Amino acid sequence: MMGRREGEQGQFFYSFHLDKVVPPDHLVRQIDGLLDLDWVHKELAPYYSHTGRPSIDPVLMIRMLLIGYIFAIRSERRICAEIQVNLAYRWFCKLGVEDRIPDHSVFCRARNERFRESDALRRIFEGVVAMCIGAGLVGGEAFSIDASLIKADVNKTKRIPGDQPFSWPKAEEASHAVREYLVALDAARGQEDHGGDDGSGEGGRRRKPPKEVSLTDPQATWVARPGLDPFLAYDANYLIDNKAGVIIDAAGSRANRAVEIAVTQTMVERVERRFDLRPRTLAGDTAYGAVRLLKWLVDRNIAPHVPVWDKSARPDGTFSRADFVFDQGRNIYVCPGGAELTSTGNIDQGHIVYYRASKNDCSRCSLKPKCTTATVRKITRDLNEDVRDRVRALANTEAFEQSRRERKKVEMRFAHMKRILRLDRFRLRGLSGVRDEVLLTATAQNLRRLAKLLCRVPPSRATICPA
Numbered sequence: 381m382m383g384r385r386e387g388e389q390g391q392f393f394y395s396f397h398l399d400k401v402v403p404p405d406h407l408v409r410q411i412d413g414l415l416d417l418d419w420v421h422k423e424l425a426p427y428y429s430h431t432g433r434p435s436i437d438p439v440l441m442i443r444m445l446l447i448g449y450i451f452a453i454r455s456e457r458r459i460c461a462e463i464q465v466n467l468a469y470r471w472f473c474k475l476g477v478e479d480r481i482p483d484h485s486v487f488c489r490a491r492n493e494r495f496r497e498s499d500a501l502r503r504i505f506e507g508v509v510a511m512c513i514g515a516g517l518v519g520g521e522a523f524s525i526d527a528s529l530i531k532a533d534v535n536k537t538k539r540i541p542g543d544q545p546f547s548w549p550k551a552e553e554a555s556h557a558v559r560e561y562l563v564a565l566d567a568a569r570g571q572e573d574h575g576g577d578d579g580s581g582e583g584g585r586r587r588k589p590p591k592e593v594s595l596t597d598p599q600a601t602w603v604a605r606p607g608l609d610p611f612l613a614y615d616a617n618y619l620i621d622n623k624a625g626v627i628i629d630a631a632g633s634r635a636n637r638a639v640e641i642a643v644t645q646t647m648v649e650r651v652e653r654r655f656d657l658r659p660r661t662l663a664g665d666t667a668y669g670a671v672r673l674l675k676w677l678v679d680r681n682i683a684p685h686v687p688v689w690d691k692s693a694r695p696d697g698t699f700s701r702a703d704f705v706f707d708q709g710r711n712i713y714v715c716p717g718g719a720e721l722t723s724t725g726n727i728d729q730g731h732i733v734y735y736r737a738s739k740n741d742c743s744r745c746s747l748k749p750k751c752t753t754a755t756v757r758k759i760t761r762d763l764n765e766d767v768r769d770r771v772r773a774l775a776n777t778e779a780f781e782q783s784r785r786e787r788k789k790v791e792m793r794f795a796h797m798k799r800i801l802r803l804d805r806f807r808l809r810g811l812s813g814v815r816d817e818v819l820l821t822a823t824a825q826n827l828r829r830l831a832k833l834l835c836r837v838p839p840s841r842a843t844i845c846p847a
């Protein structure tokens with residue numbers, strides 16, 4: 381017989397305990413048992429005034445943000461709405477059923493002021509990494525690096541060519557993203573005047589203006605690749621430990637290769653400083669095969685398991701540099717015809733050395749049609765070519781193969797970021813917003829991973845997770 385609920389909607393008084401309605405194996409319980417935010421009030425106290433109305437509790441805001449990033453809720457307005465109706469989220473945020481949810485507008489100010497000044501989001505991320513290390517999920521022996529392009533939150537039609545002069549609004553009338561761009565531009569000019577880098581803090585030298593500049597978020601990079609509709613983007617950079625795929629460092633950055641290399645150096649140094657971990661190997665794709673990074677790694681006894689970036693091969697079938705033999709002792713190249721190419725002594729761009737054959741040898745050489753159309757053949761050699769040779773030799777080892785296989789873990793982190801956490805487009809504008817989003821996403825991924833690995837054992841046997 382069909383049942384039917386009858387009568388009044390409910391009783392007059394309820395006995396209700398929020399803790400009892402959240403299932404013991406719910407992800408929020410597992411993560412709550414791992415999370416340590418005890419330091420927040422003490423550390424952030426200097427960034428709050430001692431007078432006036434009390435602000436929203438920063439721990440509540442951090443918990444709300446984490447709910448958003450862990451459960452792929454992609455807007456702060458939506459996070460507030462979900463916490464309003466979801467009891468498990470309320471429980472995680474330590475809110476009672478009748479407590480008011482803060483307005484979404486409080487996050488913007490907290491992020492742009494107190495959280496940024498105190499570096500709170502990085503501290504939370506590093507706290508979670510420290511927990512992963514404590515739980516034995518980090519080997520510290522082999523790391524992998526990669527960067528993934530994420531679309532910027534802009535309308536790409538609102539842009540101008542990078543070399544076109546543009547009158548930007550005054551700072552007080554400009555958006556946060558434009559203000560940040562103008563400050564970075566001033567800093568870059570100052571650096572250039574003193575012969576330094578581009579002032580991005582990421583070591584990239586700006587040799588020419590960008591191709592296109594967004595009027596909404598001018599720090600976003602115009603990405604035009606074959607087969608892809610061009611778009612404006614930033615990079616999410618991840619450094620992972622190969623043992624369990626824990627993200628050991630994360631950074632949002634402008635999207636270009638020089639910046640990716642500078643960010644890699646920053647992350648490797650930061651991990652060593654914070655956690656006293658220096659890997660024996662670092663795996664990466666060809667984008668990380670620039671000699672500057674290879675030498676930097678080799679100098680620190682880190683074996684670069686990276687394909688060497690080498691443009692010396694010639695697609696037209698003529699002899700490439702690999703066909704010439706370098707004689708280290710005499711500092712000469714010997715060509716396929718047996719002639720010697722000697723150094724001109726000139727060093728270009730601070731690291732490129734030229735070697736030339738003699739006019740006499742080339743003019744009577746039968747191999748000349750396969751070698752050069754110029755009067756004499758010239759080849760270049762990097763001052764650190766021996767480093768590249770050492771890295772090339774690593775490519776044939778079993779350890780390199782293993783690193784290449786394990787490097788897939790960093791690609792899987794990015795796939796998880798885009799498909800499960802739905803970060804295929806940044807929500808915040810400006811480089812600082814992008815950095816915040818990358819850090820929060822990496823924190824959420826590590827927390828989910830930590831919960832998965834530690835909390836799948838029965839609760840009675842789990843040492844860290846109390847669920």
Ligand code: SF4
Binds near residue numbers: 743746
């Ligand atoms: S053209 Fe000159 S450099 Fe080339 S193979 Fe002949 S002698 Fe050697």
